[in-house]
Every structure is written in structure tokens, then in C-alpha cells.
Amino acid sequence: MSHNFHKDISGCGLAGIINKDGKRISGSSISKSLCLMNDRGNGLGAGYAAYGIYPEYKELYAFHIMYDEPACQRDTEEYLKKNYRIEKKEPMPTAPVESITISPMIWRYFVKPLSEKAERDAADLRDDDFVVRTVMKINSEIGGAYVFSSGKNMGAFKGVGMPGEIARFFRIEEYEGYIWTGHTRFPTNTPGWWGGAHPFTLLDWSIVHNGEISSYGINKRYLEMYGYKLTLLTDTEVVTYLFDLLVRKHGLDVLTACTALASPFWKNIDDLQEDEKNAMTALRMVYASALMNGPFSILFGHSKGLVGFNDRIKLRPLVAATKGKTVYMASEESAIREICPSPEKIWAPRAGEPVIAELEG
Amino acid sequence: MQVIDAKGIYYRDLNQKVREAVAKGEKEVLLKNVNGQYYIGDGLNGESTITIEGVPGNDLAAFMDGPTLIVKDNAQDNISNTMNSGKVIIHGNAGDVLGYGMRGGKLHIRGNVGYRVGIHMKGYKKQAPVIIAGGKAGDFFGEYMAGGILILLNLDGEKDSRPTVGDYAGTGMHGGVIFIRGEVDKKLCGAEVGITDPDEEDIKLLKEHLTDYCKDFNLNIDEIMKGSFKKLTPASLRPYGNLYAY
């Protein structure tokens, strides 16, 4: 039953960095920034997403998969082998962390969908769509297996623990990326499940999110109409898929997508010039069920940039700063100051007004 | 005259062209190669004449208010649905449910008509819708008829042995009048219908409408008037008066 699920609720802190020149930064920065906000989490989930970390495999989809037990791995790999060319397969490099006593089996794969039509399901799909379908299929049909990262030249690293512990566990400081996002989590129930931590990713979309989407119920049903399977019981998943639908499938630009998700009020729309008013009115009408209502601030990463935005009446915090070609975003100013003591510009974005930082050149 | 070749054109585009032609005052429009396009003349007003070559699709002249449509061939179902005024002339046969809720104007058919013809036709003020069919009709002729005039001529009667009008003629009839050329079997009429011979006034009315009809199809009015007619009218104003307990 799609309605008969238990929703996972959490509070949290978040941080993000992008270098617009594409210069790669070590993971130690984001970890340091996030650790300052330890009190925003409660040790039940933390995670990172990084872009530009697999330059040697940048044409391949990098699957990060957690398994509860070997049988899940066997079933998953059987499916993957049938449908993908697996270039490389290895256990995720990790380091022992004293406080982390239990963890799932974590593997990563660098893969390409098989182009030979006979050997792959739904051969008429584009590669991206096929990967989305694979992720939906494994996550909803193979119990105990969970794909938590599926983009190219990017990856998510997440689990149950404090941000510093998770960083050490995944050896985050050994990776270099031009975009980093991080998240510390305060779940109000305790599933103790590694998959429940942020970021949530699909292809190269990654989302870290603070707050709760009060419109989750209808956002979920809206996405289900387009074939998304919402298996993770958390509203952050909704955000990821909404971006996937609006930007990748419907072809909206990122700014327009953000406007649809945190739309202006009718009062303001009514005051616009005719063309813009018609555009905004249609946007609200058509994407009414995609409107994200309730308190949130979100960092949304993709291979070309980083977007930060919050809800339309600003119920969750977000601070942004720039220094040179680097843009910082975080729940608290101090988290930025921790790694960039004297930014050139620092500001709090207005409600529903996205901060869009994109790679240049 | 504007000629529009309808071959392979979807109805929406065809009717858009027709609307545009009529809107700019075109009095004569010829549609060639029509085959199955719905809604020709739908909601159209003005005084244009639109001639149709081929078989037009359903809902011909639905909601029409003024124009004249001439169909050189057969036509399908639902002609003159809720039509307000204007005229439709069909040189061949026509299908089921003709003149549903028709409030005014004329529908002249040379040939046979199908089931439920003249269903729920209604007169209003000076408007009296008229349907004249030259051949025979199927069942439920003039069902729920509330006004207007239905005439059935059976001009080619000798060609088959079916009765002129089908079963349940005038069932639920509560207004208007039906004229049928030839004899009518009471068994084939609805319970609400009374059958009488037309009086002098009726014959005058018949002649008036049939003269117009004959002009459309180049027929001889005197030949037609030679035949005898039966007149069907509602037997009771309140056929369902005792159906309910208050």
C-alpha cells in the first residue's frame, strides 16, 4: 500500500561549498564546517555528497550500494550483470571508527547500461531513465539492498553517526571535489538505518535538507503519478525526485524549477506585468502539487552547480557567502566562518529566493 | 464562394477554417472531399450556405444558429443536435438521434432516417423546429417530443415492407405534432399518443412545409399531397400525473 508507510521526521544542519572554476577541494573542509554544527544533529545520521571525485571513471555511473546481507548483494549483482557493463567493482574504502560498531556492507560499482537491446530491460529508454528505473527497482524490490548514489563522477557517503565519525569512516578527507554538500541529522524517531541519512541522490542530483515538507503527502502522490517509487519514507527523497522531474524530465531551468517548488504568493503574482504574470500563474497551476510547503532549507547539488533555497515564508535558516570563486552555503554563518573566516560577501537569502552558483566556462 | 478541400483534414482544423470563412462574411462555402469530420456547422451563426460533398461526421449542425448546410450524400448520427435555427438538407439517408432537443430551424432529409429521430424536439415562441424525412424511420420516432413538427413521408414505400414508422412512435410525447403519410398502426405508438386525421388547418401547414421540402429535392408537391396523412399528438397533458405519492 503506497499510503501505508511511516514517515521519517528529522531536524538538522547543512553545509555546501562550490568552486565555480571547478577547482577541487579536499573533503576535510566540509567536514570541519559541518562539525561546528554538531548540536543541530543527534548522531543518528550524517553524510556528504561530492562532485568531481571520480575523474578516471567520469563517463560511467558510480553506484554506491548498501547491503544488509550477502544474499542481497547476490540478487542485486545478478540484475546489474544482466543490464550493465560493470567496469569496476570494489568494497567501499572505509576506516575503523570506534563508535561505529555496526554498518551495512557497502560496495561501489562503475557501470554503463548495456546498449545491446536484447540483454537489457526496457531497451528503448535513455541511459539516464534506465538508471533511474534501476535505482527504483533495486530499492523497492530487492529487500536489504539500497542504491544511495548513482551519478557520474560524483558520490554520496552517508551513515549513522556524527558528521566527524562518518567523515572518518568513509575517509572523506581523501576525496577531492569541486562541489561538496554535507548534512548532520536529528531524526525524531530512530530507525538506525544508514539509508535514511542525507544526502539523497538520484543520478547526479543530490539533496541535503533541513526541516520538514508539510506538503509531503501530496508531493509524494504527485511523483508517484510519474512513476517515482518513494521507498525511503522521508521527505527529502521527494525533493530529489521533484528536481529530477522538473529539471531533467520537464526541461525547466533550475531557477524556474525553484520558483515552482517555492512559488511566490498570488498577491505578488497578480502585481506582475502581463507576460510574467501569465507565466507565474501557469507555473502555480500546473505545479500546484509540486509546491513544497512547510519549513525547509535545501542544498541541491548537480554536476554543474549548487543551489540553495528555502521555503516561501522562511521558516528554516540559510546563509550564503562568497570568496573569490568559491560560494559557501550553510544553516549557520559560523559554519561558513569556520572554513572561510573572512568572506567577501555574506548574506541571508530571502524566502523562496534561490542562490544559484554554477560552474563557469 | 470559398472552396475548402477537406481531404485528410482533422475536424478541428476544418471547422476552424469554416468559422473563419463565415466570420469574414463568406456567403457560400463549398467543402470538398469531406469524410467523417465531426461538428461541421457546430455553434455556427450567420446566413452562410455551406455545401458538403462527401459524408460528414456526427453532430453536424449541433447548436447551429442560422446557416444552411447542404449535404449531397448520406449523413451520420446526431444531426441538428440542440440546433437553434438554420437549415440542414440531406440528399441521402441519415442516422440515429436526429434533432435532439432541436428548438428551431429545419432538417430536410430525402431518404430514410434511423432511431430516435426528433427526440425531445421543442417549440418555443415563434420557433418551431421541423424535421421532414422522405423515407421511413426507425423506432422511438419523436420520443419525448415537446414541440415542433415531425413529418415522415414514405415516398419510396413500395421498395420494402417495413412499416413507415418503427415501434414506440411518440413515446413520452407531450407537445408538438407528428404527421405520417399513409397508415399508422396504433400498436406501434407510445401510450401517450393519440392518432387522428389531419384537419384543414393541418393540411395547410403540411402543404406549406412540404412545398419548401419539394423545392430542396426537386419533387412534386402535388404527388406527395395525394397521399393520406395521419396526425399524432399527445393524448394527455399530464401522462404521469398518478405516478407519485406526495
Add this chain to the structure above:
Amino acid sequence: MFKSLAVPEFLAKIDQIKCIKCKRCIQNCGWSVYAWGGDKVLIDTFKCVKCLRCYHYCPEEAITIEDNPVKYRSNANWGFYNIRNIKRQAETGGIPLTGMGSDMPYPVLFDSLLIDACQVTNPSIDPLREPMELRTYLGKKPAKLEFENGPDGKPKLKTKMPPQIKLEAPFIFAPMSYGSISLNAQKTIAIAAKELGIVMNTGEGGLHEDIYPYRSNIIVQVASGRFGVNPDYLNAGVAVEIKIGQGAKPGIGGHLPGEKIPLDIAKTRMIPVGTDAISPAPQHDIYSIEDLRQLIFAIKEATNYTKPVSVKIAAVHNVAAIASGIVRAGADIVYIDGFRGGTGAAPSIIRDHLGIPIEHALAAVDERLRQEGIRNEASIIAAGGIRSCADAAKAIALGADAVALATSALITMGCTVCGKCYTGNCSWGITTQRPELTVRLDPEVYAERLINLIHAWSHELKEILGALGVNAIESLRGSRERLRGIGLDSQTLDILGVKPVGR
């Protein structure tokens, strides 16, 4: 000799000491319960329907209307109305008629649903001081939009939007024809709709010239009788509705007898004075779903694609599949009328035993359209048993874009839901065409009361949204996650798509 073996339901009583013999009760009663006896008011209690007009207009509070304590011997199986209807049928041989929605004690699922509220993990919103949006657009929405850059660099819409009905709140007034209600009642509703920025619906009785000024707040209806339908009518309002069925009488037609068709109604319906106005059970140009498509597009052609077309159906067993067909046939709006919906006149056997409740129907339709990926293709209006803003909010959470109100609107005009609309004697001037009764209903005065009602419901709806921590109605629409069922079995919960309370 007895008048009837059917026991009167009510006893009208006058305290003869308090009575000042002003005869207002005699003037006010549309049912002729009271008559002047020379020295006192005489009472024929068999005629009393407990509409309370006399009670409100008695200056001395001398009148009481009691439920008749004389009932048939109590019997858990043979209820009062079972016995009474048999006696009436024995006396008349007719089908007992009734008005308003069913009063049978079927479970009302709205009363078994509870709405969520925010505590701690997400904040509630103060609806009085922060923005709270109820605006709703009804009509087909494209699945996605395309934009281009305008000359000012701002986004310009490239997709052509289908026509929409704009509502300032997710309420509309349900179709009630001139004929079933008085012109003053229709005017009252029209004035209120315009003032409120919502819409009313003509019903199938045509559009009276007095209502024309309100055309930008009117949906015109096309039903099987095609009364008053011509191209001008189709283009007169903001949308056209094809009526297939009505919740109170699914599958059957209507019949306004000739003696109830005076000049003005005849004019509006465009039929001669005194002829019966029969609405056949089916629309005779629709015997199958492709025929519905044909009529929908006949109307779209006649209105040059400028008006959304709504299709109104009664909620019946297979409603989800039917609604899917309607959407695929090209309807912009699907109007679903639950079996508890009202009527001016219906056989009680039909009203009380055919159809299904709006809650189940709405849930099934919304879910089905989503499963088929076509929920955006049409808006859903839910009707038939919306008694309060709570019902409205729950219907919207189940998936309705807007709810339609009829009985509640009439209650603002004095209606007490006595259920005798079919007699044409309404003492409040609502469901009657008797001029001495209709004159009582001053549209300007009563519109104010109706406007008050919708304002009050809008405020209540905003309070609910605020408690839910959302500030736009679209975040409640279809959000079944914000509902829980109490005391419902698992199958019903499954149909409604809601979890039980406590989960």
C-alpha cells in the same frame, strides 16, 4: 372517517392564551396548516412539515412544533418510515417522493476522519497574520510547461494553457435550476458567487435574463432536457457542464410537471407555458463513452475551445473507471455527486438506496486518475453531503480540487432541511414558484447571509491549513497523509488511502 392512516409526523400547537390572533402564522405557512376559525386559529397538523416558518414569525412565541409522540409500536426492524410509506402507497398507488439528501443512517465517513496538526517537528502557521492562500483554478492542466525568454528577459509562457475557472476559495455552488428553486433563490446565489469570486451553476433550467449580469461567475449546464440551451447560452458563462447524473437520483431523469411551468420558467427553459419539462434518464446522444466525447467536443467546437467542459456524474459503484473514461473523453472537470446529495424531487426509493457516498467515490477516482497518470488532465469537484468546512477540508485532502455546496447554501436562506421541496410549497420561498412565497426571499438580504457562510468557511479552512503548517490550499489537496481514519476497517482505510489513527 380518518384522513389517512399515515400518522402525521409533527404536531403544530398554538398556546391560545399567548396567541394575539394576528394571523401571521396563517399568512406565513405555505402548507395551509393554519386557517382562521372565526375566533381562533385552526390547525391541520397533517400538513405540517416542521419548516418552522410560523414559529419564527409568531410575535408572541405562541407556536410550538413537536415531533408527534404517537408513533407506530416501536420495532427494531419495521421503522416508522417503512410503515408510513406502505400506508401512503396503499392510499395512492404511487412512488413516494422526497426532497433534499437522504436522511437514512448510513455511515458518514467524513465523521470517521481526523485531520493532522503540526507540533514541534514542523511549525503551524498563524493564518490571521501570515499569508494563507485558497485560490483554486479548475480545468485541465498540461503535465508540464515550456517557457521562453520574453523581451524583458523574464520568462514568457510558451505552452498554451487550456481555459480555467478561477475561484478565490475552493467552494462552488452546486447546480440548482430555476424551476427546482425560485428565481430569487438563484439570484441570491448569483450575487453571492460574484461577491465571493467563486461560481454558481444554472442547473438544467436555462439562464434567466436576471442572472445574465453574473455570467462571469456562472457555469451553464446542459442536461438531457436541453432546456434553454442554444449557442448564446453555451457561451454565456465561464464553463459548460454536461449533467449525466445526480447523486440523489443516479440513473433516473427528472420531471417538472406542466402546472409548475409558469411563463417565466417557460421562457428561461425555452419551452411553451404549461408543457411538462421532462429530463430523460439518459442524454439521448450519449449511449457510450465515445458519445460523451462527441458531445464534449460538440460543445468545445460551439464555444471555440474557450470554456472548460465539466461532466457531472452521480457516484456509483464503478465510479473510478467511469471518471477515467470521462477524463479520457476530454472533460476538463469531473464533478462527482455522492449519494447523500440533495435534490428538489426524487423517489425516496432511489434517493435512499442507489449510489455510493462521496468519500469512497472521491478517494477511488482521485487514486485511479493518479495511477493512470492523468490526474492533471481534469479537476475534481466533490459534492453530495458537504455539511461543514471540516467535510470540505477532508474532501480536499482526499483529492478534490473544490467542493460544491447546495443544501448548506439553502440553509442560509431559511431552509430547515424539511425535505418537502417537491411539493412546491416552501414557506421560505426557496423551492417554490408561488409568487406570494418567493417574494419573501429578498436576494440582496439573503445573499449577505450566504456570503457570510462562505467567508466563515474560508476562515475555518485557513485555520486548518495553518494548523497543518501549510499556506496554500494546493498543499492540502490530495494530501491524504494529513488524514487518519478512526474506527474504520482496514479495507475502508485502504479505499480511502489513509492510515488509521495512532499510526
